[in-house]
Amino acid sequence: MLITFKEKRFALKDKVLKYSLIILLITFLLLSGLNNYLNLKQKNIKAEIREDLNMTQRYSRLEKSLEIENEVKKVFFSELLFLLSSYSNQLSYQSLIIDRQKIILEGSTAKKENIIKLLELLSDDNNFKQAELKEIRAGENYDFKIETQLK
Incomplete structure (x- = not known):
């Protein structure tokens, strides 16, 4: 056992x-x-x-x-x-739009000669090219729209 x-x-x-x-x-x-x-x-x-x-x-x-x-x-x-x-000698800018190289400038002035002078100055300046007056409206003031491009 x-x-x-x-x-x-x-x-x-x-x-x-x-x-x-x-x-x-x-x-x-x-x-x-x-x-x-x-x-x-x-x-x-x-x-x-x-x-x-x-x-x-x-x-x-x-x-x-x-x-x-x-x-x-x-x-x-x-x-x-x-x-x-x-x-901006006697100019009033209303808007400045910058889209890449394109600049759209809107403003008004009392004298049309100021717009022409601004166009000439922009055309003669080395920073800008092809300054064009796109639109002008005569009223109490001259409203303008200028397009230019940066160089």
Whole structure:
């Protein structure tokens, strides 16, 4: 009887060992799968962070270039307005439209000669080309529309 008792005990230890190994194997597989999943998730998060940083850097570079471009435009427009104001002897400008190289200038004056003088000055100036009087209306004042282009 003693021998069978030991065999049953050995069989029980064998089953416990087998089930323990199976549980360990399943636990190992689950943990390694979880580890792989978390590593992929971490890589995706790092890639998203890297992408966000790149977008932020691109945005800041674009913002700086736009600021520089706006500063250049401000200087250009201030020079253009200064130049036009130096021509504005007894002229009143109503609107100034700048579309790329084309400039449309609308204004009014009491004397027609002032419009002719402005056209001559714009034609003689090195900054402008093809100054044309597109429209003139006579009333209390002479309303005019001049189109020119930048060189």
